[in-house]
Amino acid sequence: MSRTGNQLARLESEEVARGVRLLLARPLLTAVYDHDGFDLIRRRREPIVKWFDYYCGWRVHVEPRAGYARLFKTTQRPDRTRPQFDRRRYMLLCLVCAELLAAPSTTLDALATRTKQAAAADDLPPFDPSRRSDRSAFADVLTFLQEQGAVEGDELQIRADPTLITRLLAAPASPSTVDTIEDLTRESRYENAHRSLWQRHSVMRRLVDDPVVYRDELTASQLAFLTSPSGRKIVQTGVGLAGCTLEERAEGFLVVDADAIATDTRFPDDDSNAKVAALLLLDRLARGPARFEDLVEEARELLTRFRNWAKAYQSDGGAGRLAADGLALLEAFGLARTENGTVRRLPAAARYAVEELHD
Template sequence: MSKLGNQLARLEGEEVARGVRMLLARPLLTAVHDPDDFDLIRRRREPIVKWFDYYCGWRVHVEPRAGYARLFKTTQRPDRTRPMFDRRRYVLLCVVCAELLAAPTTTAEALAERTKQAMALDGLPSFDPSRRSDRNAFADVVKFLEEHSVIEHNEPQLRADPMLITRLLAAPVSASTVDTIEDLTHETRYENAHRSLWQRHSTMRRLIDDPVVYKEDLTASQLAFLTSPSGRKIVQTGVGLAGCTLEERAEGFLVIDADAVATDTRFPDDDSNAKVVALLLLDRLAQGPARFEDLVEETRELLTKFRNWGKAYQSDGGAGRLAAEGLELLAAFGLARTENGTVRRLPAAARYAVEELHD
């Protein structure tokens, strides 16, 4: 291959890798909010689609004319440690989307009123736009839909894109046909497939989607795949094509994206009170397991010491809420785990240990 050919091949590889990681970070990516990123995915859609299909068994739909790319990430083990919303907002999101499908052009006030009526008719928890908590929840849902280009909000009018609404739910079966989350995530393609196909897809999904994968949390089949020469080669090749590296420790595995393109949230980071407290609690857990109540007390002392910090948590019960949010972050990043009220630090937390300097 000529020098120019090598350069073009290297450029394609770099762009495909970046496209894969961008979709991992933003599974619904639009030309409106991410024009450059969408253009890259549009140009390299064929190898990007093939990567997700072969390594993860995930479908990617790229629609150049409509201006969006959607990665349909499915799993048979839903992660409850990293919810997008609380239960209240998830319910509102579903009802709001249903109302927008029926009437794509409306106003925020009219949409809120229709949502109120729909929830009352369906026997769902009451929604009252005059309540501050409900207004905030409604605003969060509208903001989410705006960020994903599902709606355009030009005061006073809201205009929804019905096609993008139907692309929001990433599930192999229709939600209206099932009763449980387990049924919703059931993938029939693996029922008669060769065992190695599920091994490859389920293992890569864990490695790509989770910050840390501990060997003790893998199934015997997944661990056998990872430790076999052929399985290890497949994983290393796939991770490398995505522009990442696979790090293996005695306790487990970690896929590292040095450019942080595939990262939807970062830790450590000081962009929220919860992340600051999470680091504090991680330092405390380095001394040994602790009861949740003890960690709440640590958080209370921090709030008392810095009265002008964490103002939203200075009220009664604030320390408990902040400690809980910090622990949720640590659990989401695979750094700590709570069992029977006791919190213990996990091996990956050693990455954030403060090293003492000696003369």
């Protein structure tokens, strides 16, 4: 191959790797949100689609004219540690989306009124726009839809994109046709497939979607695949094609993206009080297991020492909320685990250390 051919091949592999990681970080990526990223995915659509299909069993749909790419990430192991919303906001999201599909062009007041009526008609917990908590939840839902490119406009006129709204749901089955969460996430393609197909897809899904994968969290079949010469080669090749590296430790595995393109949220990071608190709580757990009450006391000491920090938590019950939010982050990142009321630091936490703060 000529030097020019080598350069073109290297450029293609680099762009495919970047496109894969962009979709891992943002499964619904629009040209409005990231024009250059979408253009790259559009141009390298075929190898990107093939990568996700072969390694993860996930479908990618690219619509050049509509200006969006959608990675349909499905799993039979829903992760409850990283929800987008609480139950209340999820309910409102469903109601708002249903109303916007029926009337894509509307006003903010009209949408709130119809959402209130829909909640009452379906015998759901009432939604009252006059209540501050409900207005806040409603605003969070609209902000999410705007960030996804599914809604634009202001309080005078809201315009929804029905196509993008329907693309928000990634479940293999329609929720209206099933009775349980297991039915919602069941993928029929694996029912009669060779076991190696499910092993490959389930292992790669865990590796690219979870911050860390511990050996004791894998099934015997998954661990056998990942530690076999053929399975290891498949995984390392797939991870490499995505522009990442696979780190293996005695306790588990970690996929590292040195460019942080595939990262939807970072830790450690000082962009929130909860993340700062999580890092400090992690330092406490390095000294040994703790009860949640111990972490609350640790948070209370922090709030007392730094009166001008974390003002949202400088109130009654603030220490408990700060400890809970920090612990939730540690569990989401695979750095701590709560069992029988005791919180323990997990091996991946050895990557992090914290220095003593000074007043």
